[in-house]
Amino acid sequence: MADGRGxxxxxITGAHVHFDGFRALDGVDLAVGDGEMVVLLGPSGCGKTTLLRAASGLQPLNAGQIELDGRDLTGQRPDQRGIGLMFQDEVLFPHFDVEGNVAFGLRMARVPFAERRRRVVEVLELVGLSGFQSRDVATLSGxxxxxxxxxxxxxxxxxxxLLDExxxxxxxxxxxxxxxxxxxxxxxxxxTAVHVTHDHHEAFALAxxxxxxxxxxxxxxGTxxxxxTDPRTAQVARFLGHTNVFDSEVPPELASATGRSDSxxxxxxxxxVVVDDGAGADFTGAAMAQLPATVARRRFRGDRYELRLEADIGGVATTLDAITPHGPAVGADVKLLIGPSAVLALDD
Structure with a gap:
């Protein structure tokens, strides 16, 4: 940065936003450290964008407080907060060239012309668009x-x-x-950045x-x-991409084999995943659980195979997913070896 501010x-403390009785934010507390990136991850309608809009000043709070470096921003206008916002759609001004778009906020802040031009050159170089100042925005790729x-x-x-998807x-x-x-x-x-997404791969790459x-x-x-590794609840586990989530009616043999009777x-x-060749291989001690299964589906993903497996556990038909470096054929009988590191406890 030009002035080294960083x-x-x-x-954000106790943030509430209500729309006609609907609680878009219900007592949210969030602290983001200097230079940190926190990613808000969740499905559509969970409050992610509302939280960004509240932090930026575009959405008033019904209750709660927003502070930046200890300064209360709760009642301040968006342009007084020192917070930037980037939307999902680029929303560029078609009547301005690239330089005019990039310099817009600086013009609104009455930054002198020479400083505006210097800053535009600086940030365009930062994002890999050196020399684009005169480009018509209609000619830009996505x-x-x-x-x-x-x-x-x-x-x-x-x-x-703040980055909204x-x-x-x-x-x-x-x-x-x-x-x-x-x-x-x-x-x-x-x-400092707060990034919104519904994609857990994107969240893991950035946060x-x-x-x-x-x-x-x-x-x-958390990190x-x-x-x-510790999602704590079935709802969080599923949204993070875990598929083998047992939060109710756990098959008895599976619960016994993993040492858990709860979620x-x-x-x-x-x-x-080991192919069962019928030779009676002994895997005693190799894992906590040894479960027979059949490959129901196989998908090749370049560096791995994603398997859908069917097992009859204690008389209960159970479907499991596995990610492996090899891919037994659909219909193959396999044995699943499940060690302690595969089991994540959930709160009751």
Missing amino acids: GGTLR GEAQRVSLARALAPEPRVL PFGSLDRLLRERLINELRPVLDQVGV DRIAVMASGRILRI PEEVW FVLRADRIE
Whole structure:
């Protein structure tokens, strides 16, 4: 940054937003450290975007407080907060060229012309668009337009940058490319960031910490590794992408084999799949559980196989997923070896 300010510390306390009796935010507490990126992860309608709008000043709170570096922002206008916002759709001004779009916030802040031009050059270089100042925005590709949007959000040097699913409208390959490019840019600037997505892969790629939201509340917050290995509830586990979630009526043999009678997750990537050749191989001690199963579906994903497995456990038909480096054929009889690292406990 030109003045070396870097990011700020954002704190949201007891945030409530109600729409005609509907609780879009229901007592949300969130603290984001200086230079940290927190990703809000959850389904549509869970309150992610409402939380961003409240932090930016676009949505008034019914109750609660928003602070930046200890300064109360709750009643301040958006332009007084030092917070930038980047939307899913690039929303570029068609009557401005790239330079005009990037400089818009600086003009509104009455930054002198020479400083505006210097800053535009600086941020366009930062996002990989050097020399694009005179380009008509109608000629930009989707990825270039999003980079211009990012440059425009960064140009006024916000202390905090809020990103509302900025890659949601892009195709998969372009989205993955921009996800890989975004974090180094934000790290170089040093800005604090809150990023919204419904895609858990995107969240894991970007976040220092992930906050999983549902029904206007934060259900779980922690580092990507913490929330993945300790989701705590079946709802969080399923949204993170776990598929082998046993939260009720656990088959007795499976519960006995894993040492749990209550809710748990079997990590698909930690289940070892061994082809049952009928030779009576002995795997005693190799795992906590040895479960016979049949391959019902096999999908090749380049570096792995995703298997859907069917098992009859204690007279209960049970479906399990496994991720393996090899792929037994559909219909093959296999044995599932489930060790301690595959079992994640859930709260009752």
